[in-house]
Amino acid sequence: MHNTQEILRQTAAFEKTVLPSGLTVLVRPMPGYGSVHAEYATRFGSIDREFTVDGKTVKLPAGVAHFLEHKMFESEDGDAFSKYAKTGANANAFTSFDQTCYIFTATRNVDESMDVLLGMVSSPYFTAETIQKEQGIIGQEIRMYDDNVDWRMLFALCDCLYEYHPIRSDIAGTVESIAEITPEMLYACTDAFYSPANMVLAVAGDTTMAQVLAACARAGLDKPRAMPAVQRVQRPEELTPFKPGCQFTMSIAKPCIGVGFKEKPLASEDRVKGEILCDLLSEVICGGMTPLYRKLYDEGLVNPGFGGEYLAVDGCCCLLFTGESEQPELVRSLLLEEIARVRREGVDEELFTLCKNQMYGEMLETLESVTGAASSLVTSHMRGTTIAESIGTLAALTKQEVDEALQTMLLEEHSATVLILPAGDGEELEGELEQDEE
Amino acid sequence: MKRANLAPGVYLNTLDAEKFNRCRVTIRFQYPARREDATAGAVLPLVLERCCADHPDMTLLSRLLEKLYGADLTVDNTVNGANRVLTVSVTGIKDRFALQGEDLTTEYADLVFGVAFRPYLVDGQFDAEGVAIEKGKLRQQLQAEVNDKRLYCVRQARRKFFGDSPAGVERDGYLAEVDAVTCEDLMAVYRRILAESTIDVTVMGADEGKVAGLLSESLAGVERCWEDPQPATFMPRQEAAHHVENMDMVQAKLCLMFTAGQCTGAEEIAACRLAMALYGGSVTSRLFLNVREKQSLCYYCASSYTSVTGSMVVDSGVEPANAKKAEAAILHELAELCSGPITDEEMEDCRRGILSSLESVEDSLSTLEGWYYSEIARGGPVSTPAQARAALEQVTKEQVREVLRRFTLSVSYLLTPEVDCHA
Known part of the structure; x- marks a missing residue:
């Protein structure tokens, strides 16, 4: 047992440095690996729609963080993809609800790739013309997601659960919202959120802290930088959902149902434990090992993909259960009944232990790849913790804590239901759902 | 990779997995695709x-899987030209991470052989209740195909392209035949797969001797009449056929399928890789830079090729009104690469990108295993990633052109909300 703890400590080990510029650098050398994966992330995502920077208020239309991510690949001396093509690195970027991340994986010319990564984010370049061109490309991306039933379900649920929180808006925004974007708006965002103090650089694989710090020094990140005073503006939400539900049609084969539960936002000091709890709750209610899943599966009430997930960002936490079903009302009833039963009887002890085992295995799996390791470093840093601490928090979690949490979570009165029907089956039903009369 | 031929058509492959946190044991059965067995063959993995x-x-x-710290059991059916591959695989954390000192790797091996060779039977047949439930799942899956518009469009194009060829036999079977599949049908297909397949067992990080023993024990009760896998095939050239399907959707999907009119030799794989990177397989490709970035005709537009069928696919997401223009632009870029200049810069940019990918193959358990099985399944010599890199370094512009010049358009499939926009 003691030996396992030591092996785990080594497996989750990494080095950390905070530079005078405020940039946090995390490095996990991985002996035996030939590639290097780097992630350069800022705590700026689609939910950051209103903030003050050095006392000045900035309000953004939906989709700015994602738009900015696309624009960061351009500079006055060419686009970053062309520069990466000279190093052989495979580069990309993504925007989530609460972060924007620029990444590359490389096996050679790592120093040169690091220079491209750190350079592209430090010298933003926006003009009205390049913004207009990007509006066309992102408009196509938005339309592609308009045909994605899972994506539509996610945002329909958030739209029902939340009245004000920006999580209800698509990460890419809408064709109309991105049409409002101006160069000034983008510069305001980079001033506020792309300062080194608001960023983290995580690198894993065939590298060393010395190599990464040398790249930071070449980019001038070893020198002190101004740290803008940024305050995010959030409007508090009631736990009662904004709408009880909604339904609409798409070109799909079978109806899709989503049941979302609005929960109290996680306090920053309890974020890791709260997320583990949410993850575990969705598993003990309708994961593959549960009696509910078995019933739904054997009776053909849902597709095999039916399951739960959680969303937890600043000011918002919710659990969402989604899947295809010919009998969505019955599935919703069975789900609510199972939640009530587990709340009443307590979580099955064996199931609880097995879920913890599963999550432990997942953490080890993530640390096995250079991409997973760097990504875990970023995610842990953003939550104010480390991978080892997360494993410790999981190990310390008790069944009693899960039982207690369930007394105030997954409550029917905090839920909303979304139905997506096959086109032609129910256009007349489009609109909001009525509240259950119970 | 160490490869041992244990019996006719039975191989044990061992790959080093020392640096990984997990280990993996996989059994693959490669067998010729048969139209009449397709639907039962699709129910079987479920x-x-x-x-x-x-x-x-x-x-x-x-x-049990969660007790083994979330070990992953996968059973699936994949397409390899005119053959199908039934795969049973278990991946899980290594013994050194077990919190109670469990012998996990032995359990993984037992499980993978149990699933592949000791199915749950009632009176000598698959359990009727389980078969009925899984038929229902397959039916749901086939009905839901339309939900993913991009994939649906590619599959429709494939159907038109391959027609009745064995390479076109549906991996997931046929909706109209699901109800009729019986437990006896399943058993017949299962027995045929055990008897006729080329069997490849791959061990990564588990006890090779133990796995070899389990394999011998498992095969002891199987009457084998091994058949060579179907060789690589190709579709003959044809006049391009255009198909349009209307659907209530926002972004149209366009899929073009090309035939090389011949099989791809192992010695040409490196040139094919570089040709795809130049045409539409990378962010420095012509399709990405010209059709997407410069002309803004597609949100995505990518090409890929399949060596065992000598085919190439270009799929794209387009504005419905731009579909015709997009198709013309995609064909124009191919023609330009075949007869116009290829710059040293783009050639080397693409080469560097592939070299980098080839260098990282050994950093992932699944990619490493997938690499070697692709090499095995293609037939012919098995190249290491290092040999593939060396071959790539030698590819010339003329070899790239030679590969691309072979491709002619056979099928264009447009899935669109608008009527007649492709006419």
């Missing part, structure tokens, strides 16, 4: 994954 004789209940099997 039934095998559900339970086995050692663990006859689906929920208890799920619980």
